[in-house]
Amino acid sequence: MDSHGQYEQRLVWTVADTGIGPLLLAATRAGLVNVVFHATDPVRDRALGRLASRLGAGPVQAPGSPLLAEAVRQVEAYFTGGRRDFDLPLDWSLISGFNRQVLRELARGVPYGQVVGYGDLARRVGQPGASQAVGVAMGSNPLPVVVPCHRVVESDGGMGGFGGGLETKRRLLALEGVLPEPLF
Numbered sequence: 693m694d695s696h697g698q699y700e701q702r703l704v705w706t707v708a709d710t711g712i713g714p715l716l717l718a719a720t721r722a723g724l725v726n727v728v729f730h731a732t733d734p735v736r737d738r739a740l741g742r743l744a745s746r747l748g749a750g751p752v753q754a755p756g757s758p759l760l761a762e763a764v765r766q767v768e769a770y771f772t773g774g775r776r777d778f779d780l781p782l783d784w785s786l787i788s789g790f791n792r793q794v795l796r797e798l799a800r801g802v803p804y805g806q807v808v809g810y811g812d813l814a815r816r817v818g819q820p821g822a823s824q825a826v827g828v829a830m831g832s833n834p835l836p837v838v839v840p841c842h843r844v845v846e847s848d849g850g851m852g853g854f855g856g857g858l859e860t861k862r863r864l865l866a867l868e869g870v871l872p873e874p875l876f
Contacts, residue, residue, distance in 0.1 A: 703747055704754035705740060707731050708764045711771040711867070712860050715837065718743055718751065719759045723781030726834045729856035746786060767837070771867070776804035778838045791829040793817050799839045805868045809847040823847075831855055837864070 703725075705718040716731035716739055717724065725747070728739040740751040754760060762780065769775035782799075784792055797816050802808045808816075810830075811823040819825070830841040836856060842864040846852045854861035865871040 703743060703749040703751045704757045704760055705743075705751050706753065706755035706757075706760045706764060707736065708767050710767060712856070712863050715767065716740075717760055717763050717767070719757065719763065720747065720749070720783045720785070722783035722785070724759065724763055724835060724838060725783035725786060727836050727838055729836065729860060763838075770837070773867075780838065782835060782838070786834040787832060790817075790819070790822070790825060791832050794826055794829040795833055795835075795839050795841075798841065798844065802840060802843045804840075805870060807843045807845045807865070807870055810844060810852065811847055813844060827853065840864075843868075843870075 702721055703718060704720075705716060707714045707716055713729065714731040714736075716726070716728035716736050718726040718728075718740070726739065726743055728735065731739070744750055755764070759781070766775055766778050766780060770778070784796075787795060794813060794817055798808070798813060801816060802813075809823075810826045811820070814820055814822040814826045826844070830844050831853065833839055833841040833855070836842070842854060842856075842861045844852060851858055851861055862871060
């Protein structure tokens with residue numbers, strides 16, 4: 693609390709080592725707010741700078757924060773095959789409007805081991821002609837892996853794009869049994 697008895701915005705973060713490389717996990721008091729792929733020091737520092745600017749709070753490294761500790765536990769369990777769904781409070785403040793609507797539908801309506809086409813997801817949110825806009829929503833997903841944008845593919849069976857890179861998308865889909873594991 694600040695000197696006036698009000699809660700200040702708090703932004704805490706940690707990095708989790710995973711089967712796809714380091715993931716930056718950041719949270720506010722409301723919940724997990726950001727997941728960033730390939731969180732090497734320079735990537736991490738840029739991401740934390742963007743978050744501080746957007747949220748108006750200085751990021752504090754706090755791996756022992758209860759929310760972050762639970763997020764790390766669930767992420768690690770997901771990558772070892774012990775978890776299929778995430779049960780974490782999410783802070784949706786980095787995304788709004790159509791993009792938020794699409795990502796919420798994705799989070800609740802496309803389970804582990806299944807995929808959905810961009811157009812199918814557009815239809816699910818009542819915008820059947822908005823498949824390209826769904827692609828934009830996937831590209832702006834602040835919570836990848838936890839909000840599983842890797843499960844959205846092209847209707848012709850193509851992979852589509854992915855902010856973490858296509859190899860990362862392949863590995864996530866292989867982990868969930870959608871694609872075969874790479875041979876090497």
